[in-house]
Amino acid sequence: MTQDSSTYWKKSRVEVRAAGFDPDRAAQATAIVTIASAWTNAHRCNNRVRAITDLLVDLIAARGGQGLVVGAPAVSDALTQGTPTAGYSLVSRDVAADCFEIGHYAHHGDAMIVISGCDKTGAAALMPLARTNAFGLVLYPGTSSPGRVDFGPWARKGTNLTIMDWAEGRAAREAGRITAEEFDALERNVLPGSGTCGAMFTANTMSTIAEAIGMMLPHGASHPADRGAAGGIHEDVAAQARASVDALYRLMEQGIRPRDIMTERAFENAITTVYAMGGSTNMYLHLLAIAREAQVPIGIERIQAIGEKVPLLANLQPHGPYAMTSLHAIGGVPIVMKELLQAGFLHGDVMTVTGKTLAENLADVPTLDKLGQQDIVRPVKDPIAPANNHISVLKGNLAPESCLLKLSGKTLEKGVFRGTARVFDSEANAMKAIRAGEIVKGNVVVVRNVGPVGGPGMPEMVMLTIQLQGRGLGEDVALITDGRFSGVSHGILIGHISPEASKGGPIAAVRDGDAIVIDPKKRTLDLDVPDAEIARRMASWTAPDATRVRPGSVHHKYVRLVSSAHYGCIV
Template identity: 40%
Template sequence: MTKITDSMRKYSSKVVDGIETAPARSMLRAVGFTDDDFNKPQIGIASTWANVTPCNMHINKLAEEAEKGANAAGGKALIFNTITVSDGIANGTEGMKYSLVSREVIADSIETVVGCEGFDGVVAVGGCDKNMPGCMIGLARLNRPAIFVYGGTIKPGAGHTDIISVFEAVGQYAKGELDLIEMKQIEETAIPGPGSCGGMYTANTMASAIEALGMSLPGSSAQDATSTDKESDCFRAGQQVLELLAHDIKPRDIMTRKAFENAIRVVIALAGSTNGVLHLLAMAHAVGVDLTLEDFTEIGKTTPVLADLRPSGKYMMSELVAIGGIQPLMKRLLDAGLLHGDALTVTGKTLAENLANVGDYPADQDIIRPFSNPIKKDSHLVILHGNLSPTGSVAKITGKEGLRFEGSARVYHGEEAALAGILNGDVIAGDVIVIRYEGPKGGPGMREMLSPTSAIIGKGLGKDVALITDGRFSGGSHGFVVGHITPEAFEGGPIALVENGDKITIDAETRKISVDISDVVLAQRRNSWKQPAPLYTRGVLAKYAKLVSSASEGAVTDK
């Protein structure tokens, strides 16, 4: 057990020592403090519990396990809540504009509570797409001893289904491949209980990235939400934050340049979400690490895609959990010289030390491919530049979609119009669907285009059309898709100037995205372009639109 010393109470001592702090002690007595507790380090447990989504409906119990662990190790834990939203519920609606915004609200709220209350250390428990990077950004800003705990993955629904099965069923129904009864059966059984979406979508991508970054305990990213392993993970995290306090190990000691390179490698090997690019850029900004889109390109050149996981593959996260999670994969990457083994982690040990005794996967598994037979020899996260995206965009191309697409632009202002065009048959083979004014400022909020991409797959057009946008994608999106196009349309980026019928070329091998019109014509169109009026002039969306940076910089609000 950690030896508790006064020096560990760096922040909480300011609110419990001395006659002048009697009011603070009185307040704390009311929430359960005893005299002995005033001499212990105070540990904040940031819980993202809410009943608005199955991803987070169980996190109150996990937060209580972290509280028990911190108390057992000699600290005094206090649980507080921050918000979460549900992308799966909001997708395809105006409400989805609040999703990426929630990342900033969560980071701000954790920073606010911990800073105000004077906690000495923090355990943050997150379970859905935005609350994970939101927690990490908050912890990074505070730079107090801290650990992140993932809430865990959901179990598969009936017939090996998940939330993406429901989105794609909409397209299958529109095509006539499903009747209403069949569609309702999928809808009723795809989400069986607590946990984050079951494929290598954004939640599991970010959980894996955070473990590779060194900010979660080994194994945290690959556990079922309702398992005893997950409860133990939370308890041990509560204990371990006291060890971090004792050795004065803080997030900025762990979240180094090498750590971010490790995280990028793991995300690529797992065929992770494009949102991983956006969030890792934002997390690096929070700790002052210089990370750019070009780093994803350079690291991606030597990192293969090895995991056959949904959405582009066939397996779910729970099946990867059953064969050992991501630890054996990380051991393989380390042995191949692709990870920095000397990177520090929240165990107080290096990554190499954590992985030293990790065994390999079972010989008969085919979820994680060997280096000799990768799904793709280099990254599926392809950073594209060109006259359509001078400052960069992000494509998710596993190779199954092909590596090059040429087609005619079919332009839509906003997601709703594009979805209608796909479902009613306006979109045909050979089209490049252009969805614009969905960027961080223009949306505002940079909605995910999950409904349109799922409808494309459901209608059987996955290999026949491409989709580009200044919005972003769900981790469940697949097909020939390019998002995060910058500069965005609202700022007069070239995507705002594309017209129906323009020829667009997307080339993953040369990493170019271009529209086949001259610079002269582009300049003429730009001269006649007028910036639309903001859609929101008050409230959180208006504030976000005024503060947010480009997606190529992580869409942060404090740059």
């Protein structure tokens, strides 16, 4: 679609006046800027977006422009995980992207500032920019400031507690491993204010991708949202908003559009950076979707090929002790990128929203040796974990297309995990078994029919992984699923199994007691059952009852259109 001229909005004097604008001033506006704003007061991740939106309107007006606000749903994974509505989270990514596209074109925008936030709005922020190629950039509302307590294993983390600590503490309380008083202290202290989940979970993974790909200003991926729930937005967020408006006008003056920035080499930079920082498995789904919008030929094996060469440098949760704001305090994502650039891992010549190249942006960023003693970011020569020890794409007779293994720097002790299948056709049934103590060392928990179609909406199995960690089973029990995982999740985890069970994938053939073999070095996931037996079992397979999805609903549309996780669950 060809970009409509903003003169259509400017000349609609009767509409402009009725909406409360001055038609004469509107006619002279230097630019009509779409402010893509996924605000809600329902949760901490995006409850600061309205204040940021109002600030942007004022800042754009000061430049002689007019900001027009476009809304979209902002779904909090923290509120939906483990509930019957969990399948709405991933679906919301594409709905939000569509909302921003519609609002931009329908209101004749010249440019776009997209405010991201919780997980799916992070991906949805980049998708319409790539799709429309309108002048624009991304602004992050910020991550949550961490908390602290003075007891148990959490005391060692200092002021770095995140929602992961509370969730694992809840599971530990259920298992009788901590007292009720200790759990209450965790609950009261873990989140002193608003913002997205505070470590290298999916929201911060996506903010990192936005910055590393060049579509967010430097230092924009790691700032805290506020200094407490009762106050306003953090001063670093306000400073980023001011700088972002200035940057937007420079982009328009210089004629630099998103697809000039979001090139194949820029995607390689983003993949490299997020691997070095220990990003979430959800990055695969979202990178594939964003690449499709940018018309960049990045597939799942290409992400694997880039990521497997990158050592783990950032000591952030879930694989380390630190929160994202600890990284921000020493310089943010540019500190990691400087180390990667110096080691030859990044393309320094790519353009960014500053109007400068990546190398120019990083020129004055201090090197690790100039930071002094710290263990938040490690050098390439002495990483937290060597390359190929974070997320890997696997295949095998259980995943003919692909699946993702998440280790987060933790290696399987013997290189290969062989376990006995415990099969569940829902997350709820798996949860009952774990809580009842029925899952023991050496089990492989198989959760199926929770994929993009089966879920529907591919919910996250994070509550199961938290239960396993909280009960001390994280290193001895594997979990495999055609669903997905939160960035909070850690352990021996395989998700995104494709094809999914509800589409006739061989995960539907697994039975209790079967042997399952995970080989990270060979990158395979196999059911140790003869091919003929798998074929015999699948011959009697029937698709799930379609009536479980209400006709005409969002899910009804989604299951008819969505691709497999192998292609990014695009619609």
